[in-house]
Amino acid sequence: MNMQEAADRADAMLDATLGAIVPEVQWDHRTNTARGCDLTRRRAVTTIISEERRGSFLGLVERHWKKSGFRITSVNPSQEMPALFATSPDGFQLALKIGYKGQAFFDVITPCVEPSEVAEPISKPNGPTHPPGRIPTPHVRSDFWSATTPAPSASG
Numbered sequence: 820m821n822m823q824e825a826a827d828r829a830d831a832m833l834d835a836t837l838g839a840i841v842p843e844v845q846w847d848h849r850t851n852t853a854r855g856c857d858l859t860r861r862r863a864v865t866t867i868i869s870e871e872r873r874g875s876f877l878g879l880v881e882r883h884w885k886k887s888g889f890r891i892t893s894v895n896p897s898q899e900m901p902a903l904f905a906t907s908p909d910g911f912q913l914a915l916k917i918g919y920k921g922q923a924f925f926d927v928i929t930p931c932v933e934p935s936e937v938a939e940p941i942s943k944p945n946g947p948t949h950p951p952g953r954i955p956t957p958h959v960r961s962d963f964w965s966a967t968t969p970a971p972s973a974s975g
Contacts (some may be wrong), residue, residue: 822858823926824924826851829860829911830940832887836842836925837862838875838914845946845959849924851939856931863945864923866967867957870898873917875970877903880915889913911930920956 837846849861855888856966868876881891884905892912895902902916911928915922946959 820934822856822937823935825911825929825932826858826860826937826940828909829929829968830860830942832907832911832913832927833860833862833925834941834942835887836880836883836915840879841920842963843939843945844923844961844964845944846925846952847944847946847949848942849954850852850935850939850951854941857929858937859926859928860940861927861955862925864925865955865957866959866961867924868917868921868961869965870921871967871969872964873921875965876923877901877915877917881905884913888895922957934965 834872837844844864844866846862846866846927849863851861852859861911873897881894884903886899887907889905891905893902893904899918900928902914905913911929914926914928916926917924949955
C-alpha cells in the first residue's frame, strides 16, 4: 500500500464514521500531514455537541468502530475533554477527541506504507469550508446534539 492508498483508506474510515452519526453533524477537513512513511487525516466537527450529549456522541462512535472491526485501545473518561482511541485490523489508528469548547476532532493515522505523492481528500464537507487552521469553534446548532438535556436512552 502506498501513501495515497492509505490516505484513501483513512478518508473512507472518516467518511463512514461521520456517516454513522445520526442526526448528522457538520464537519470540515483539518490540516492533513504526511511524514516519513505515514500520514494523518483530520476532520473537525463544527456542530455544537453539548456537554450533556457528549457521552451519547462518543458511545455512538464507539459502537460504530466496534461494528467496523476496530479494537478500542483507550478511553479518556474526562468530563471536560473525553477521548476515544481505536485501531483497525490493518494498523490504522483512529481517535475522537473532544477539545476546547466541546469541539469534536477525528484523526486517522496510517501505518507505515510505501512513500508516494498524496492528494487532498476528495470528500466534501457537509457545511462551509474554512482555510486550513481557521476552522471556528462549534457554532452550528442541532436540535439533538446541542440540546442541554441528556439524550434519551436506547432502551427507554
